[in-house]
Amino acid sequence: MLTLTTDLKTASGLPSSKIKAILDDAASEFDRIAKDAPDNPKLLAQSRRLDVTYAETFQAIGQTSDALARAGEAREIASKLAANIRTTRTMPVSNSGGQSACADRGPANGGAGVGRGGTDGGGEEPEFTRL
Numbered sequence: 001m002l003t004l005t006t007d008l009k010t011a012s013g014l015p016s017s018k019i020k021a022i023l024d025d026a027a028s029e030f031d032r033i034a035k036d037a038p039d040n041p042k043l044l045a046q047s048r049r050l051d052v053t054y055a056e057t058f059q060a061i062g063q064t065s066d067a068l069a070r071a072g073e074a075r076e077i078a079s080k081l082a083a084n085i086r087t088t089r090t091m092p093v094s095n096s097g098g099q100s101a102c103a104d105r106g107p108a109n110g111g112a113g114v115g116r117g118g119t120d121g122g123g124e125e126p127e128f129t130r131l
Contacts, residue, residue: 016061023054041084048077 030050034043051074058067 016063019057019061020063020066023057027054041081044077044081048074048081051077 027050030047034040034047037043051070055067055070055074058064058070
């Protein structure tokens with residue numbers, strides 16, 4: 001879709017109303033696909049890129065109100081993505097026992113240790129830290 005919008009932005013002789021109709025149809029199709037996973041970061045990032053490209057294309061063809069609307073949508077998505085990144089980076093990682101997932105779980109602490117060989121009491125398989 002990004003190629004479509006780039007091609008339309010540089011198209012000469014195509015009426016702006018036709019370009020707007022094509023972009024609106026493409027946006028509707030993307031929205032239909034993305035509605036099943038509205039919080040998917042990859043789809044949100046793609047949607048933001050499309051909105052920026054739509055805004056640039058609408059601006060190039062003189063559709064300023066549509067350009068501003070798409071730029072505003074891109075900004076909202078960017079804010080949502082940034083908030084998701086901040087939340088993800090500040091969440092503590094722990095296992096169900098309340099210990100840090102990175103805590104030493106060697107034999108003295110109830111485990112075989114991260115990446116260390118060991119058994120679970122009867123097998124040959126090395127046991128690794130379970131989160």
